[in-house]
Amino acid sequence: MTDTTLAPGPRTAVGAARVPRRFASRGRAAGALRLLPWIGFAAVLLLPVAGFLLVAISPKSLGQGDSWFTLSSFQQVLSGWTLHALLDSLLVGLGAAVLATVVAVALAWLTERTTLAGQGLWRLLLWALLLAPSYLESLGWTWLVEQQGVLDRMLGHDPAVLRSVVFGPVGVIWVLASRGVPFAYLAITAVLRGLGREFEDAARTHGGGRLATARVILPMLAPGLWAALAIVFAESISDYGVAATLASQGNFPLVTGAMEQSISTFPADFPSASAMGWLLLGLVGIALLAQRRSMRGRSFQILSGRTRPARRTRLGLGGQVAALTGVVGFFLAAAGVPAFGAAAASLLPSGGQVSLSALGLGNFRHVLHSGELMSALGYSARLAAITACAAVVLGAVAGRALARQSGGRAGRLLDLLLLAAIALPSVLLASGYIFTYNLPIASSLGIDLYGTTTLLVLGYLAGALPSAARLLSGSLGQVSDSLLWAARTHGRRSAAAWTGAVLPLVAGSLVWTWLIAFCGTLLELPVSQLLAPPGEEPLSVAITRQLQGYDLGAGAAMTVVVVLGALVLIAVVLGAMRLFLPAARRLEALS
Amino acid sequence: MTEQLQVEKLSKSFGSTRVLNQVSFTVEPGRFLVLLGPSGSGKTTLLRCLAGIERADGGTVRFGGRALAEGRVHLAPDRRDLAMVFQDYALWPHMSAAGNVGYALRRRRLPRPEAERRVQEVLERVGLADHTDRYPHQLSGGQQQRVALARALVASPGLLLFDEPLSNLDADLRERLRVEISTLTRESGATAVYITHDQSEAFALADEVGILEAGRLVQLATPESVYHRPSTPFVARFTGLAGELTGRTDGPAHQDRVLLTTEAGSLVATCMGPCGADGTSVQVLIRPAAVTITDAPDAPDASVGGGDGLAGTVTDTAYRGRGYDHVVELADGSRLTGVFDRQPHLRGTPVRVTLDPDGCFAYPTSPSHSDGDDSHLFNRTPVEIP
Numbered sequence: 001m002t003d004t005t006l007a008p009g010p011r012t013a014v015g016a017a018r019v020p021r022r023f024a025s026r027g028r029a030a031g032a033l034r035l036l037p038w039i040g041f042a043a044v045l046l047l048p049v050a051g052f053l054l055v056a057i058s059p060k061s062l063g064q065g066d067s068w069f070t071l072s073s074f075q076q077v078l079s080g081w082t083l084h085a086l087l088d089s090l091l092v093g094l095g096a097a098v099l100a101t102v103v104a105v106a107l108a109w110l111t112e113r114t115t116l117a118g119q120g121l122w123r124l125l126l127w128a129l130l131l132a133p134s135y136l137e138s139l140g141w142t143w144l145v146e147q148q149g150v151l152d153r154m155l156g157h158d159p160a161v162l163r164s165v166v167f168g169p170v171g172v173i174w175v176l177a178s179r180g181v182p183f184a185y186l187a188i189t190a191v192l193r194g195l196g197r198e199f200e201d202a203a204r205t206h207g208g209g210r211l212a213t214a215r216v217i218l219p220m221l222a223p224g225l226w227a228a229l230a231i232v233f234a235e236s237i238s239d240y241g242v243a244a245t246l247a248s249q250g251n252f253p254l255v256t257g258a259m260e261q262s263i264s265t266f267p268a269d270f271p272s273a274s275a276m277g278w279l280l281l282g283l284v285g286i287a288l289l290a291q292r293r294s295m296r297g298r299s300f301q302i303l304s305g306r307t308r309p310a311r312r313t314r315l316g317l318g319g320q321v322a323a324l325t326g327v328v329g330f331f332l333a334a335a336g337v338p339a340f341g342a343a344a345a346s347l348l349p350s351g352g353q354v355s356l357s358a359l360g361l362g363n364f365r366h367v368l369h370s371g372e373l374m375s376a377l378g379y380s381a382r383l384a385a386i387t388a389c390a391a392v393v394l395g396a397v398a399g400r401a402l403a404r405q406s407g408g409r410a411g412r413l414l415d416l417l418l419l420a421a422i423a424l425p426s427v428l429l430a431s432g433y434i435f436t437y438n439l440p441i442a443s444s445l446g447i448d449l450y451g452t453t454t455l456l457v458l459g460y461l462a463g464a465l466p467s468a469a470r471l472l473s474g475s476l477g478q479v480s481d482s483l484l485w486a487a488r489t490h491g492r493r494s495a496a497a498w499t500g501a502v503l504p505l506v507a508g509s510l511v512w513t514w515l516i517a518f519c520g521t522l523l524e525l526p527v528s529q530l531l532a533p534p535g536e537e538p539l540s541v542a543i544t545r546q547l548q549g550y551d552l553g554a555g556a557a558m559t560v561v562v563v564l565g566a567l568v569l570i571a572v573v574l575g576a577m578r579l580f581l582p583a584a585r586r587l588e589a590l591s
Numbered sequence: 592m593t594e595q596l597q598v599e600k601l602s603k604s605f606g607s608t609r610v611l612n613q614v615s616f617t618v619e620p621g622r623f624l625v626l627l628g629p630s631g632s633g634k635t636t637l638l639r640c641l642a643g644i645e646r647a648d649g650g651t652v653r654f655g656g657r658a659l660a661e662g663r664v665h666l667a668p669d670r671r672d673l674a675m676v677f678q679d680y681a682l683w684p685h686m687s688a689a690g691n692v693g694y695a696l697r698r699r700r701l702p703r704p705e706a707e708r709r710v711q712e713v714l715e716r717v718g719l720a721d722h723t724d725r726y727p728h729q730l731s732g733g734q735q736q737r738v739a740l741a742r743a744l745v746a747s748p749g750l751l752l753f754d755e756p757l758s759n760l761d762a763d764l765r766e767r768l769r770v771e772i773s774t775l776t777r778e779s780g781a782t783a784v785y786i787t788h789d790q791s792e793a794f795a796l797a798d799e800v801g802i803l804e805a806g807r808l809v810q811l812a813t814p815e816s817v818y819h820r821p822s823t824p825f826v827a828r829f830t831g832l833a834g835e836l837t838g839r840t841d842g843p844a845h846q847d848r849v850l851l852t853t854e855a856g857s858l859v860a861t862c863m864g865p866c867g868a869d870g871t872s873v874q875v876l877i878r879p880a881a882v883t884i885t886d887a888p889d890a891p892d893a894s895v896g897g898g899d900g901l902a903g904t905v906t907d908t909a910y911r912g913r914g915y916d917h918v919v920e921l922a923d924g925s926r927l928t929g930v931f932d933r934q935p936h937l938r939g940t941p942v943r944v945t946l947d948p949d950g951c952f953a954y955p956t957s958p959s960h961s962d963g964d965d966s967h968l969f970n971r972t973p974v975e976i977p
Binding site for chain 2: 480482486487488492493500504505
């Protein structure tokens, strides 16, 4: 297979000495231009992280200790409590990845391939899951089961058994898995949509039963399945919101929580946090290797000009009821509980007996009239929009490079870099930024980003970009190169060819990716907290300040308003997409 | 509009693999060249170099007075004034048939009514006037390829490229579309380069056939010349054989004809190299059309040589409508396939086969001759050229 691409790829960058560059008639300047995004990536992602990781093995080089080279931080981390945290994180990551993938396969099949009722609602609920930061879902459970919590006050006795389950591995795995389901769902549906019905028909006509057919189809979904497992695993072990809430209350240490503690103690123990960062990267490396090995030598370009939309299986009454029970049950446990927790907390006065007459909109009125929410919302929305646009553009470039099988060593390196960046906890990433941009060398180089909104956006981007790239690589990898080359050979310049022949096919994915980046950034907590410039207050910081100030009602009301607002935005964007991209919808086989 | 395509010393490597090795040829204006080769022979890479999708490491591509690729010059595909039909059709799935065709016409910047008229006209010519608003997934494979053909023709490009456009279609459809490609391309007057691995397709379409072997152009000639004077055993094998025999020359050659002794018997063949000396060991490659089959006389000693032609036994008979194709096993155990006769010869019957020297090519197999033995490189099932 010959690889061809319009997008600048790592291969052209790295292999320029041996492999002649395409379109080199445009000269070396164009080649150098093509390198720019990669230099940008490196500057945004690699440098602060690299500097931070260096601290573990050479603390003295960055002014953090006495030795130029040491492994003592690793010895320290690989014993006692932190080792326990590391093993817990591994267990939790694996459990969440498998659980989320299984649920996502079932959901994807039901929504893409059957006449399940309420498809739009389930999609919207998946978005709600994606939107809700993990700390919110954890808080929803906490509000319910804690002593003097909602259940306690409603039932009149303390739900101790339920609490011990929720504040432990089971609760943590469930929250992380339910948070991972939307990611896994997107990765799997991206492949499932391109997979024509003919493969299933072929299996059935060759005598395969339902189970045998599933066994044939599942390996074809492999790119989606492995992407789902890798994303959920990486997201789960790097999650900070749950580590700081459910896990810490259940005395169930996770490695991200341990890192945050190392950094927030005074004086900060950067070498230990850095060593734990290395170990996290190791875990991600294993997941990546497993994904790579399983994909070796296979080509999964299944979306071409010949692909036909799949037909849906008609569900009978029994099937419909069974499927709906499963789907409703999942969403109740995943979204219903935190929603109930937030609603109860936002509608209830903070103390006293629970009764219907006690419910009221007082918290909402307070929040909307204070003006605080509006300025925080405006600030966060602006930054989230900037971040999302940058993440989509850069993510498309990186995703394209990632999607190409023959990307070679540079492609694998990029893949590793992106996955590692996903796995890198936001709190660690932000610490890396603080650490690096506060180094004396930064200001002597004239990089005065410390304490600016620019650095906050860079932090957001570093968080949003890797997931964007990985999500986009799925759909970009499915667009056959010949569609682009057909446009080129029929007289379109490269930009026109891309916008005419490729963009309409991936527009849906681009919009979804933008929405994910936007919503994720809007409520992002750790980076906002650590990198917000003085005098500005991002949304999540405003919300958590309300929560920490024991004004639970106002905090919950703020959250409810923002989540509802975001859902309206998503509905508007998706509606607009339906209006303006009818062909794209046809391709999505939604009929 | 119609111009000459000149390719000189075109080379291309992927890593350490040499895919194209100093390929040179010229296609006269309006002529139809078919490049024939097995997979891995570099034909797709060659076509992609012509299109500008791949950049050659060295050599030139000129079309008319213009250099498309020469030295540091490498025109982008959109600036080469060509069109291409892709193996996987490459129809844009979000555009209707008319949309696909119209998109390719935009480069001509015609007024809208004129453009619409031409799109409609070319879709009519490929028989899809009623399907202009259909999307690719609503069309059959043959219809999709017709849209791709219309898309390539609509802007009347000077150079048309075809990348195995028929390989995804069934035999009947393939033959009908082949005729359409042949006639519509010639009507358009464009210079055409077509690649395929199917020799019957190549012979049927081409004004000239080029045979590619491991990145080298080993023969470029009319289909008739390639069939009657294959330059190497590889070319002979790739363009269809009934079978092969090994033997030795028995006496010197007279006007290219040489008498050979093989284990299957004696025969006269056309000498394709320095095989004039007595006792030269040769490989004999036999075209199906050169073989005539007759019932064997009931002589008990007819099993080893002697008399007229070679003795053999029918091992398979296949009815082909016009007559029968036979597989004949010769005395040395080798087989001749695709042996045609209007009358059937039943399986197991002893027969005699006579060989026309014009269709038997003797290539010396001495190690000094570089083309001598490449059967290890490529062993193709013999196929008859009708």
